[in-house]
Amino acid sequence: MGFGLVVRFVARDAAAAHAFDELADQALDGIRAKEPGTLVYVNHAVPNEPHVRIFYELYADREAFEEHERQPHIRRFLAERAQYLESFEVTFLNEIAGKGASTDRAAR
Structure with missing residues (x-):
């Protein structure tokens, strides 16, 4: 079952x-x-x-997300992003049903 998140980032200014x-x-x-x-x-x-x-992220499952978080390129992104941001907000998503990258079935 798919696992996703939406993140809203607000940068300090245009250069950031x-x-x-x-x-x-x-x-x-x-x-x-x-x-x-x-x-x-x-x-x-x-x-x-x-x-x-706004980032939209969709993973095959929770383990794929956890593997994503362990990658060096993501660890660097997470470590460096704060210098550019005023704020950010994360919303985690669990797939119920739909059509798209993870499934074309009803997950209920």
């Missing part, structure tokens, strides 16, 4: 938002190369909120 995006891009390179259990990992800009980023 740009640097944060570069840091996220570097992490994404590692995710693409080394994380088959990471099904979706997307950094979104928010219209009319230039300092806000």
Whole structure:
């Protein structure tokens, strides 16, 4: 069953938002190369909120997420992101049903 999260990041200013995006891009390179259990990992800009980023992440299961968290590229991202941010908020998600990257079935 899929496991996911949504994270809302608020950067300090435009320069910090740009640097944060570069840091996220570097992490994404590692995710693409080394994380088959990471099904979706997307950094979104928010219209009319230039300092806000929303990450949507979907993993094959909780173990895939935990493996993601252990990766060197993610440990670096987690260690360095604070210098660019005013705040962040994480919402964890457990799949109920849907169509998409993790399943095309009703999970109930």
